[in-house]
Amino acid sequence: MLSATIEGIGFWNRGLPSWDAARAFAAGGALPDAAASRPSPQLLAPNERRRAPDTVAVALEVALAACNAAGRDPKTLPSVFASTHGELAITDYICATLATQPEAVSPTRFHNSVHNAAAGYWTIGSGAMQPATAISAFDASFAQGLLEAMVQLAAGSEAVLLVGYDATSAGPLAAVSHSEGLLGGALVLSRTPNVNVPQLQVELVDGAVDRLAGGPLSRHAHGNAMAQMLPLFDALAVAGNPAPVVLPAGAGRVLRVAIEAAITEHAYA
Template identity: 50%
Template sequence: MSEMNQAPTPPTLYIEGPAFWTPTMPGWEAARAAFRGEGTLTDPPAKRPSPQVLAPAERRRAPDTVALALEVAAAAMASSGRNAADVPCLFTSAHGDLSINDYMCSTLATDPKMLSPTKFHNSVHNAAVGYWTIGTGCMAASNAVSAFEHSFAAGLFEAAVQCAADHEPVLLVGYDTPTMGPLTSVTDSRGLLAVALVVAPERTERTVASFEWSLEGDAAPKPTAPRSAAARTLVGINPMADALSLFEALAQAEGSEGVPIELPVSSALALRLRLSPTA
């Protein structure tokens, strides 16, 4: 292939503010220590987070998806040192809140007049990002992405493209919660897991890693398997588990230099990352 026909190499991008939450590792510091073999899993598991971004009344009414997403979003922004009101954001989830959708389907089938307006309000896929932009006063671009079991990779790819094209940081938030009822046949999601990070176009004092990225054709791509015992306990917990290899690499800085991380974007494409940690 001639140089004129070759696709341009995507620019190196940078990661700030990794954030992580699951009941057995409630926070990035807990997850980082566990992934490095320097900490144990939280026992008993933590209760769902209570994000301070929301007013008390909204905090009580917020479903698990919103509470989880806003918890890691706020942690990522605090760690990055950036103003949440100024940073474009992208939230990704396999299907949003399937538990609420199960409730709505059941109620509509049995007693439609009893449908809760609040639950209906929280059923839309962009509910979490809506709460975030309202709670933080963010007027920058916001988006909600869904790509079934490949939602984390699709979200990261979208955030990277947006960051590279606009040359500005993008907050990426990935979250999923357990399903229930007949919809469990749609998505096998058994627990709470959320992750977040800021993708930035330039290195700053808050940078934890740089990464090279590309889309690669693959007949049947599979996510890079996590190596630590702690991360392996979360394999299959919900579609955001695809992010485990990336966050494990961020935690195990000295052992992840240049090691390729494969994240399926579809049945025939994978997002390939190569990290160069700085901390």
Template identity: 55%
Template sequence: MSGQVMPPTLYIEGPAFWAPTLPGWELARAAFRGEGELAEPPAKRPSPQLLAPAERRRAPDTVALALEVASAAVAASGRNAKDLPCVFASAHGDLGINDYMCSTLASDPSLLSPTKFHNSVHNAAVGYWSIGTGCMAASNSVSAFETSFAAALLEAATQCAADQQAILLVGYDVPAVGPLASVTTSRGLMAAAFVVSPVRTERAVASFDWALESGPSQAPVLHSLAANALNTNSIADALPVFEALACGNGLPLKMPLAPTMSLRLLLHSLPD
């Protein structure tokens, strides 16, 4: 449209990824290119070193996932976690704990675990992150069903462009169980993260142009066997972005936000 102001180009630093069969970005990057092999046997869950050993054992899977990729992304970006505002995203928080909460409240509320209640809130993971890193910057916890990563990326990009400040973006999800599984399809563990920067730095691996686009929305096609195998997790809308980062194909992506609205991305790989 003539006269339309386009959002500024932004930059991606420190991609991080974790799934039981791809526990780390380098493994995932190779697999998304069709070059690597899956981890055998699959890892059970990450062990984020940000937490003390006792906290690490008690932390639910959502927290372990989120902190693992958040720490990896910040380390790869060369930035200080204390200075980074952040956006964390999952479909509904901890799906397993939420199922436990609902079933316990329905059967015998007196048996409700205070620890599980503490970990049931949607911002539990970002709370652990803020405490563990000492970060006092702004934090958001986004929930948008099966378009949560796209919604969080839009939030992070908007904040980054408006404030001219780097933003940590983290997406994670766990299996849905009980009645929740009938409304939310989510299997396995998966998490992904990167830092969105308003300027190109020596740690930037890609740039991206972005805009909202109206009209019918449909999830992008995944090309690798590795990405398709993970496509049943609720944060799977992150997979096209990470597959594009791995392959550097520069093709436009339309990430659904709603039935008639998408986030349009055009990624460009940057030379090492």
């Protein structure tokens, strides 16, 4: 059993551009008016912000929101970035271009195609010199990212940033691994006890996940590949002590997550 404190939360999805908006939606089903159609991560210079792929934009948006909510300097935190696909649209573009006109492959798009692109943009934009990890484990990506972050805490890190994100899948692979929309969520986890914010306990066990389970956030963004993380965010959005959630963690394995304290109104931005 591994334990941690959630110091800060970040969230972005269509119509829900912040954790406050996500909590309000989970409580009452209302979407805010005139929500931005794309994140605008302030860590990047305006030109870089416009050129950054959607996955990078949403990952940096929620990462910075979680750090701000936690009151942590982003450059001081080791980070774990979990994504099922990375930037699949760019991967599809590169494959199609190599098959038809290989000399026309864009160097800029190539460097954005690597799975750790978001982690790289984050370390550059935040000035972080701490270790950054990029994880993909298909529909177990978020659970394995959470497990990695918890293990880093158990191994001595004071706090760790965890980011999960995915975008719309494209090309032939979309038929194999479907994903819709843009979704990102982030947690700043620490070893510091605090009774005013949620405490997590996680345990890797044998089992399977009920695919029908999930609350308002899970239903709102169910088509995204990172919807695997949403039962946890649904539970965190509920006042009081919710029931444990179970996240897919690989073939025949699940990550059981118990939330031990309620969220207070002043804890998160």
